Amino acid sequence: MNINRRFSPVFIFAFVIYLLAGYRISAQNRSEVHLSGTIKNLNNKLEVQDMSAVGDLSAASSDRFFIPDSTGHFDVNFTLAKPNYFRIGRNILYLSPGDKLSLDIDYNKPEAGKFSGTHANENSYLTKTPFPTAGSFHNEDSNLQPSIKETIDSVISAASERERVLSSYHNLSPAF
Numbered sequence: 001m002n003i004n005r006r007f008s009p010v011f012i013f014a015f016v017i018y019l020l021a022g023y024r025i026s027a028q029n030r031s032e033v034h035l036s037g038t039i040k041n042l043n044n045k046l047e048v049q050d051m052s053a054v055g056d057l058s059a060a061s062s063d064r065f066f067i068p069d070s071t072g073h074f075d076v077n078f079t080l081a082k083p084n085y086f087r088i089g090r091n092i093l094y095l096s097p098g099d100k101l102s103l104d105i106d107y108n109k110p111e112a113g114k115f116s117g118t119h120a121n122e123n124s125y126l127t128k129t130p131f132p133t134a135g136s137f138h139n140e141d142s143n144l145q146p147s148i149k150e151t152i153d154s155v156i157s158a159a160s161e162r163e164r165v166l167s168s169y170h171n172l173s174p175a176f
Contacts, residue, residue, distance in 0.1 A: 027172045031097030035088075038072040042089050042107035044146045048076060051085040051092065092129045094122040094176055121169045122176045128162070 035048065048064040064074040081094035087109040099118040106112050115123040145151040166172075 020157050029105070031080065033093075033095050033097065034075075034100045035103060035106065036073075036075040036095075036101075037103035037106050039068050039089065039103075040072055040076060040106040040108075043068050043070070043072065046074075046088055048078065048093070048095075049087045051087050082174065092126045094119055094126060096173065096175065119173060119176070122172055125166055125169055125172075128165070 008014065039046070042149075045065055045067045046065075047061075050061070050064075061078065063078040064076065066074045068074040080095060080097045080099075083094065086093045086095055088103075088105065089110075091103075091105045091107075091110045093101075095101070097117065101115060101117040101119065103123075104114040110129070111127045111136055113123070113127040145154050
């Protein structure tokens with residue numbers, strides 16, 4: 001059996017068209033995100049870190065790095081294909097393609113963050129997201145109770161309270 005290992009010009013042309021169509025669809029689904037504002041208590045080079053399930057496996061994106069000026073002001077633009085969770089310092093953000101968000105955040109006090117613009121409500125809610133300290137989400141043992149059952153009940157109660165607070169926000173993105 002003689003197998004011709006060469007590709008026909010028609011096959012190559014069709015493959016190139018397929019690749020270009022896929023690139024065009026991908027480019028159409030991407031839109032720029034614009035973040036601007038101030039960050040307190042941190043003046044290093046920062047990244048808008050991808051917090052998705054594959055964020056730690058992905059290479060850092062150079063277009064999401066920025067350096068605040070001497071007063072903490074920053075401005076960063078990058079493209080995004082779909083809604084996702086991100087982090088700047090200890091501040092968790094929800095962003096989607098086309099967002100324009102103004103932030104006033106503090107590395108030491110993420111709960112004091114102020115937002116205006118696209119998805120301001122979602123990001124205001126996220127200011128209360130627990131941040132692990134020494135590898136634990138327990139706030140200085142405030143959730144620990146005398147027994148395991150009481151500790152579990154305390155955690156369930158805290159989760160119910162977070163759900164109640166979330167339901168008090170209006171006009172949230174369904175993807176959030």
